[in-house]
Amino acid sequence: MKQQLLSGRRQGWLVGVAAIVSIAVFSLQARQAAPDPQAAVTAAFNKYKGLKEGKNADYIPALAKVNPDLFGIVLYTADGKVYTAGDVTTEVSIQSISKVFTMAQVINEQGPESIEKRIGVDATGMRFNSIIAVEFAQKVLGGPEINPLVNPGAITATSMVTGGTSDAVWAKIIGFHNDFAGRQLKVLQDVYKSESDSNQRNQAIGMLMYAYEFIKSNPQQATDLYTRQCSIGVNAKDLATMAATLAAGGTNPVTGKKVLDQSKVPGVLAVMATAGLYDDSGKWLYHTGLPAKSGVGGGIIAVSPGKFGIAVVSPPLDDAGNSVRAQRSITDISNALGGNPYVSKPR
Ligand code: DON
16 A cells, blocks of 8 residues: 555656656757847848849839938837837838728727728728729719828828817827837938829819819818828838837837727737738738738838737838839748737647
8 A cells, every 4th residue: 555655746747857858858949949030131131132023112202312222120019128120210200000000090089890890901902092992982882992101092081080189180190100219210302292293183182072072171281281181201110119019919019109009909900901902911811811001112010910010111102102122122021920910820
Protein backbone atom coordinates (compact mmCIF):
# COMPACT_ATOMS: atom_id res chain seq x y z
CA MET A 1 0.00 0.00 0.00
CA LYS A 2 2.79 2.37 1.11
CA GLN A 3 4.82 1.24 -1.92
CA GLN A 4 1.87 1.94 -4.25
CA LEU A 5 1.47 5.40 -2.74
CA LEU A 6 5.18 6.13 -3.20
CA SER A 7 5.25 4.95 -6.81
CA GLY A 8 2.06 6.98 -7.48
CA ARG A 9 3.81 10.09 -6.07
CA ARG A 10 6.92 9.36 -8.12
CA GLN A 11 4.79 9.07 -11.28
CA GLY A 12 3.07 12.34 -10.51
CA TRP A 13 6.44 14.01 -10.00
CA LEU A 14 7.70 12.64 -13.32
CA VAL A 15 4.58 13.84 -15.17
CA GLY A 16 5.08 17.31 -13.64
CA VAL A 17 8.71 17.48 -14.75
CA ALA A 18 7.78 16.29 -18.25
CA ALA A 19 5.09 18.98 -18.49
CA ILE A 20 7.49 21.73 -17.41
CA VAL A 21 10.13 20.56 -19.90
CA SER A 22 7.65 20.45 -22.78
CA ILE A 23 6.28 23.92 -21.93
CA ALA A 24 9.86 25.26 -21.89
CA VAL A 25 10.68 23.61 -25.24
CA PHE A 26 7.42 24.84 -26.75
CA SER A 27 7.94 28.45 -25.63
CA LEU A 28 11.55 28.36 -26.85
CA GLN A 29 10.34 27.15 -30.25
CA ALA A 30 7.61 29.81 -30.28
CA ARG A 31 10.18 32.49 -29.44
CA GLN A 32 12.51 31.27 -32.14
CA ALA A 33 9.69 31.18 -34.68
CA ALA A 34 8.33 34.67 -33.78
CA PRO A 35 8.52 36.80 -36.94
CA ASP A 36 10.76 39.87 -36.79
CA PRO A 37 8.82 42.96 -37.99
CA GLN A 38 11.97 44.99 -38.72
CA ALA A 39 13.39 42.17 -40.85
CA ALA A 40 10.10 41.94 -42.79
CA VAL A 41 9.99 45.72 -43.35
CA THR A 42 13.65 45.88 -44.44
CA ALA A 43 13.27 42.86 -46.75
CA ALA A 44 10.27 44.40 -48.54
CA PHE A 45 12.05 47.73 -48.90
CA ASN A 46 15.13 46.10 -50.43
CA LYS A 47 13.05 43.87 -52.68
CA TYR A 48 10.92 46.68 -54.16
CA LYS A 49 13.13 49.79 -54.07
CA GLY A 50 14.33 49.13 -57.64
CA LEU A 51 10.84 48.34 -59.00
CA LYS A 52 9.93 50.76 -61.76
CA GLU A 53 6.31 49.76 -62.52
CA GLY A 54 3.49 52.30 -62.43
CA LYS A 55 3.26 56.02 -63.00
CA ASN A 56 2.52 59.10 -60.86
CA ALA A 57 -1.04 60.41 -61.12
CA ASP A 58 -1.06 63.42 -63.45
CA TYR A 59 -4.74 64.41 -63.69
CA ILE A 60 -3.89 66.66 -60.71
CA PRO A 61 -0.84 68.44 -62.23
CA ALA A 62 1.01 68.88 -58.88
CA LEU A 63 1.09 65.10 -58.34
CA ALA A 64 3.04 64.51 -61.55
CA LYS A 65 5.91 66.56 -60.08
CA VAL A 66 6.41 64.42 -56.97
CA ASN A 67 9.63 62.35 -56.93
CA PRO A 68 8.63 58.86 -58.15
CA ASP A 69 11.57 57.30 -56.29
CA LEU A 70 10.20 58.39 -52.91
CA PHE A 71 9.66 55.15 -50.97
CA GLY A 72 9.03 54.74 -47.27
CA ILE A 73 7.53 51.99 -45.13
CA VAL A 74 6.36 52.30 -41.51
CA LEU A 75 4.72 49.67 -39.34
CA TYR A 76 3.31 50.59 -35.93
CA THR A 77 2.15 47.79 -33.68
CA ALA A 78 -1.11 48.28 -31.83
CA ASP A 79 0.96 48.85 -28.67
CA GLY A 80 3.08 51.55 -30.29
CA LYS A 81 6.33 49.86 -31.39
CA VAL A 82 7.62 51.25 -34.67
CA TYR A 83 9.58 49.70 -37.55
CA THR A 84 10.68 51.72 -40.57
CA ALA A 85 12.58 51.62 -43.85
CA GLY A 86 13.35 54.27 -46.46
CA ASP A 87 12.12 57.86 -46.50
CA VAL A 88 9.46 58.13 -43.81
CA THR A 89 9.49 61.90 -43.33
CA THR A 90 8.87 63.44 -46.78
CA GLU A 91 5.24 64.53 -47.11
CA VAL A 92 2.86 63.71 -49.94
CA SER A 93 -0.81 64.66 -50.18
CA ILE A 94 -3.07 62.24 -48.33
CA GLN A 95 -5.67 62.26 -51.15
CA SER A 96 -8.31 59.53 -50.87
CA ILE A 97 -6.91 58.13 -47.63
CA SER A 98 -8.57 61.16 -46.00
CA LYS A 99 -11.93 59.69 -46.99
CA VAL A 100 -11.53 57.05 -44.25
CA PHE A 101 -11.14 59.65 -41.53
CA THR A 102 -13.96 61.94 -42.63
CA MET A 103 -16.23 58.89 -42.88
CA ALA A 104 -15.06 57.89 -39.38
CA GLN A 105 -15.75 61.40 -38.10
CA VAL A 106 -19.34 61.31 -39.36
CA ILE A 107 -19.86 57.79 -37.97
CA ASN A 108 -18.37 58.88 -34.64
CA GLU A 109 -20.66 61.90 -34.34
CA GLN A 110 -23.85 60.70 -36.01
CA GLY A 111 -23.72 56.90 -35.76
CA PRO A 112 -23.03 54.17 -38.31
CA GLU A 113 -26.55 54.34 -39.75
CA SER A 114 -26.05 57.98 -40.83
CA ILE A 115 -23.53 56.92 -43.48
CA GLU A 116 -25.38 53.73 -44.39
CA LYS A 117 -28.70 55.52 -44.93
CA ARG A 118 -27.40 58.60 -46.76
CA ILE A 119 -24.56 57.17 -48.87
CA GLY A 120 -24.53 53.38 -48.56
CA VAL A 121 -21.76 50.95 -47.69
CA ASP A 122 -21.61 48.88 -50.87
CA ALA A 123 -18.74 48.63 -53.30
CA THR A 124 -19.52 50.14 -56.70
CA GLY A 125 -17.05 48.01 -58.66
CA MET A 126 -16.35 51.16 -60.67
CA ARG A 127 -13.63 53.79 -60.72
CA PHE A 128 -13.34 56.19 -57.78
CA ASN A 129 -14.73 59.16 -59.72
CA SER A 130 -17.41 57.29 -61.66
CA ILE A 131 -20.58 59.24 -62.42
CA ILE A 132 -22.17 56.13 -63.89
CA ALA A 133 -21.93 54.55 -60.40
CA VAL A 134 -24.15 57.35 -59.05
CA GLU A 135 -26.61 57.08 -61.92
CA PHE A 136 -26.71 53.29 -61.57
CA ALA A 137 -27.35 53.50 -57.82
CA GLN A 138 -30.05 56.10 -58.34
CA LYS A 139 -31.84 54.72 -61.40
CA VAL A 140 -31.29 50.98 -61.15
CA LEU A 141 -30.68 50.23 -57.48
CA GLY A 142 -33.00 52.99 -56.33
CA GLY A 143 -31.04 54.74 -53.59
CA PRO A 144 -27.96 55.00 -51.41
CA GLU A 145 -25.98 52.06 -52.75
CA ILE A 146 -22.46 53.54 -53.03
CA ASN A 147 -19.91 54.18 -50.26
CA PRO A 148 -17.92 57.04 -48.64
CA LEU A 149 -14.61 55.94 -50.19
CA VAL A 150 -15.48 56.85 -53.78
CA ASN A 151 -15.60 60.55 -54.71
CA PRO A 152 -19.41 61.00 -54.80
CA GLY A 153 -19.79 59.34 -51.38
CA ALA A 154 -16.74 61.12 -49.98
CA ILE A 155 -17.92 64.59 -51.03
CA THR A 156 -21.27 63.73 -49.46
CA ALA A 157 -19.57 62.56 -46.23
CA THR A 158 -17.64 65.84 -46.08
CA SER A 159 -20.96 67.72 -46.50
CA MET A 160 -22.27 65.84 -43.45
CA VAL A 161 -19.62 67.16 -41.03
CA THR A 162 -21.50 69.71 -38.94
CA GLY A 163 -20.42 73.30 -38.26
CA GLY A 164 -21.84 76.78 -38.80
CA THR A 165 -19.23 77.98 -41.29
CA SER A 166 -16.80 76.51 -43.77
CA ASP A 167 -13.94 77.39 -41.37
CA ALA A 168 -15.68 75.65 -38.46
CA VAL A 169 -16.22 72.48 -40.50
CA TRP A 170 -12.61 72.57 -41.69
CA ALA A 171 -11.31 72.97 -38.13
CA LYS A 172 -13.16 69.78 -37.21
CA ILE A 173 -11.92 67.84 -40.24
CA ILE A 174 -8.25 68.78 -39.83
CA GLY A 175 -8.55 68.32 -36.03
CA PHE A 176 -9.75 64.75 -36.46
CA HIS A 177 -6.92 63.97 -38.90
CA ASN A 178 -4.43 65.53 -36.43
CA ASP A 179 -5.68 63.31 -33.63
CA PHE A 180 -5.21 60.19 -35.75
CA ALA A 181 -1.71 61.25 -36.85
CA GLY A 182 -0.73 62.49 -33.39
CA ARG A 183 0.58 65.81 -34.70
CA GLN A 184 -0.59 69.00 -36.40
CA LEU A 185 -0.94 68.40 -40.11
CA LYS A 186 -1.01 71.12 -42.77
CA VAL A 187 -2.48 71.49 -46.23
CA LEU A 188 0.04 71.32 -49.08
CA GLN A 189 -1.01 74.58 -50.73
CA ASP A 190 0.47 73.77 -54.15
CA VAL A 191 -1.57 70.56 -54.31
CA TYR A 192 -4.73 72.30 -53.06
CA LYS A 193 -4.39 75.00 -55.73
CA SER A 194 -3.55 72.51 -58.46
CA GLU A 195 -6.53 70.29 -57.60
CA SER A 196 -8.90 73.26 -57.17
CA ASP A 197 -7.94 74.46 -60.65
CA SER A 198 -8.50 71.06 -62.24
CA ASN A 199 -11.38 69.45 -60.28
CA GLN A 200 -14.26 70.25 -62.63
CA ARG A 201 -15.32 66.60 -62.57
CA ASN A 202 -15.56 66.63 -58.76
CA GLN A 203 -17.53 69.88 -58.90
CA ALA A 204 -19.95 68.15 -61.27
CA ILE A 205 -20.14 65.16 -58.91
CA GLY A 206 -20.89 67.49 -55.97
CA MET A 207 -23.69 69.12 -57.96
CA LEU A 208 -25.10 65.75 -59.02
CA MET A 209 -25.13 64.56 -55.40
CA TYR A 210 -26.96 67.77 -54.50
CA ALA A 211 -29.44 67.29 -57.35
CA TYR A 212 -30.20 63.79 -56.04
CA GLU A 213 -30.45 65.20 -52.47
CA PHE A 214 -27.58 63.19 -51.01
CA ILE A 215 -25.96 66.57 -50.28
CA LYS A 216 -28.49 68.78 -48.50
CA SER A 217 -26.95 72.22 -49.09
CA ASN A 218 -23.94 74.12 -50.44
CA PRO A 219 -22.34 71.50 -52.74
CA GLN A 220 -19.59 73.97 -53.72
CA GLN A 221 -18.46 74.18 -50.09
CA ALA A 222 -18.51 70.39 -49.75
CA THR A 223 -16.35 69.95 -52.87
CA ASP A 224 -13.93 72.65 -51.74
CA LEU A 225 -13.52 71.16 -48.25
CA TYR A 226 -13.13 67.70 -49.77
CA THR A 227 -10.38 69.06 -52.07
CA ARG A 228 -8.66 70.64 -49.06
CA GLN A 229 -8.81 67.43 -47.02
CA CYS A 230 -7.26 65.55 -49.97
CA SER A 231 -4.37 68.06 -49.97
CA ILE A 232 -3.32 67.45 -46.35
CA GLY A 233 0.41 66.66 -46.22
CA VAL A 234 1.39 63.37 -44.56
CA ASN A 235 4.47 61.18 -44.43
CA ALA A 236 4.65 57.41 -44.04
CA LYS A 237 4.96 57.77 -40.26
CA ASP A 238 1.80 59.85 -40.01
CA LEU A 239 -0.14 57.41 -42.15
CA ALA A 240 1.07 54.39 -40.15
CA THR A 241 0.07 56.11 -36.89
CA MET A 242 -3.38 56.75 -38.36
CA ALA A 243 -3.66 53.09 -39.41
CA ALA A 244 -2.39 51.88 -36.04
CA THR A 245 -5.06 53.96 -34.30
CA LEU A 246 -7.64 51.93 -36.19
CA ALA A 247 -5.75 48.73 -35.34
CA ALA A 248 -5.83 49.68 -31.66
CA GLY A 249 -9.59 50.14 -31.28
CA GLY A 250 -9.63 53.86 -32.05
CA THR A 251 -7.02 54.95 -29.47
CA ASN A 252 -3.81 56.43 -30.88
CA PRO A 253 -1.06 54.06 -29.65
CA VAL A 254 1.56 56.81 -29.77
CA THR A 255 -0.25 59.65 -27.98
CA GLY A 256 -2.68 57.48 -25.99
CA LYS A 257 -5.58 59.72 -27.06
CA LYS A 258 -8.96 58.08 -27.63
CA VAL A 259 -9.87 59.38 -31.07
CA LEU A 260 -12.66 57.16 -32.35
CA ASP A 261 -15.19 55.33 -30.26
CA GLN A 262 -14.11 51.67 -30.14
CA SER A 263 -17.56 50.45 -31.17
CA LYS A 264 -17.32 52.48 -34.42
CA VAL A 265 -14.04 50.96 -35.62
CA PRO A 266 -15.43 47.71 -37.15
CA GLY A 267 -17.79 49.59 -39.48
CA VAL A 268 -14.96 51.82 -40.70
CA LEU A 269 -12.74 48.79 -41.34
CA ALA A 270 -15.57 46.97 -43.14
CA VAL A 271 -15.94 49.77 -45.70
CA MET A 272 -12.15 49.86 -46.14
CA ALA A 273 -12.16 46.10 -46.73
CA THR A 274 -14.86 46.21 -49.40
CA ALA A 275 -13.97 49.48 -51.15
CA GLY A 276 -10.53 50.72 -50.01
CA LEU A 277 -8.68 49.88 -53.21
CA TYR A 278 -11.57 50.73 -55.52
CA ASP A 279 -12.28 48.22 -58.25
CA ASP A 280 -9.25 46.17 -57.11
CA SER A 281 -10.55 45.85 -53.53
CA GLY A 282 -11.60 42.22 -54.00
CA LYS A 283 -8.22 41.21 -55.39
CA TRP A 284 -6.44 43.02 -52.57
CA LEU A 285 -8.58 41.37 -49.88
CA TYR A 286 -8.10 37.98 -51.52
CA HIS A 287 -4.33 38.27 -51.15
CA THR A 288 -4.01 40.08 -47.81
CA GLY A 289 -7.30 39.99 -45.89
CA LEU A 290 -6.49 43.53 -44.72
CA PRO A 291 -8.83 46.54 -44.63
CA ALA A 292 -6.85 49.21 -46.47
CA LYS A 293 -7.11 52.52 -48.28
CA SER A 294 -5.11 54.01 -51.11
CA GLY A 295 -4.64 57.57 -52.33
CA VAL A 296 -3.45 58.92 -55.68
CA GLY A 297 -0.65 60.75 -53.83
CA GLY A 298 1.01 57.32 -53.55
CA GLY A 299 0.12 56.29 -50.01
CA ILE A 300 -1.63 53.13 -48.85
CA ILE A 301 -2.62 52.34 -45.27
CA ALA A 302 -3.62 48.86 -44.09
CA VAL A 303 -4.87 47.59 -40.75
CA SER A 304 -4.42 44.24 -39.06
CA PRO A 305 -6.98 44.62 -36.25
CA GLY A 306 -5.41 44.27 -32.81
CA LYS A 307 -1.97 43.73 -34.33
CA PHE A 308 -0.60 46.59 -36.43
CA GLY A 309 -1.16 49.48 -38.79
CA ILE A 310 1.14 49.82 -41.77
CA ALA A 311 1.68 52.55 -44.35
CA VAL A 312 3.76 52.83 -47.48
CA VAL A 313 4.37 55.95 -49.54
CA SER A 314 5.48 55.48 -53.15
CA PRO A 315 3.87 57.65 -55.86
CA PRO A 316 3.82 55.44 -59.00
CA LEU A 317 0.33 53.93 -59.40
CA ASP A 318 -1.17 51.06 -61.36
CA ASP A 319 -4.17 51.40 -63.69
CA ALA A 320 -6.66 51.20 -60.81
CA GLY A 321 -4.96 54.16 -59.05
CA ASN A 322 -3.15 52.20 -56.32
CA SER A 323 0.57 52.50 -55.49
CA VAL A 324 2.45 49.55 -56.96
CA ARG A 325 5.30 49.34 -54.44
CA ALA A 326 2.91 49.93 -51.55
CA GLN A 327 0.64 47.04 -52.53
CA ARG A 328 3.55 44.63 -52.95
CA SER A 329 5.38 45.69 -49.76
CA ILE A 330 2.31 45.54 -47.52
CA THR A 331 1.33 42.13 -48.91
CA ASP A 332 4.78 40.66 -48.22
CA ILE A 333 5.15 42.22 -44.77
CA SER A 334 1.69 41.30 -43.56
CA ASN A 335 1.99 37.74 -44.82
CA ALA A 336 5.38 37.40 -43.09
CA LEU A 337 3.90 38.66 -39.81
CA GLY A 338 0.64 36.72 -39.91
CA GLY A 339 -1.42 39.88 -40.34
CA ASN A 340 -4.32 38.37 -42.29
CA PRO A 341 -7.30 38.34 -39.88
CA TYR A 342 -9.01 35.56 -41.84
CA VAL A 343 -6.25 33.04 -41.10
CA SER A 344 -7.24 30.42 -38.53
CA LYS A 345 -5.78 27.12 -37.43
CA PRO A 346 -7.70 23.85 -37.18
CA ARG A 347 -8.18 22.85 -33.52
O1 DON B 1 -10.79 63.57 -55.90
C1 DON B 1 -9.75 63.12 -56.39
O2 DON B 1 -9.71 62.72 -57.53
C2 DON B 1 -8.53 63.05 -55.50
N1 DON B 1 -8.52 64.18 -54.63
C3 DON B 1 -8.50 61.81 -54.70
C4 DON B 1 -8.59 60.54 -55.52
C5 DON B 1 -7.86 59.39 -54.94
O3 DON B 1 -6.96 59.51 -54.16
C6 DON B 1 -8.23 58.08 -55.47
N2 DON B 1 -7.28 57.12 -54.97
N3 DON B 1 -6.88 56.12 -55.31
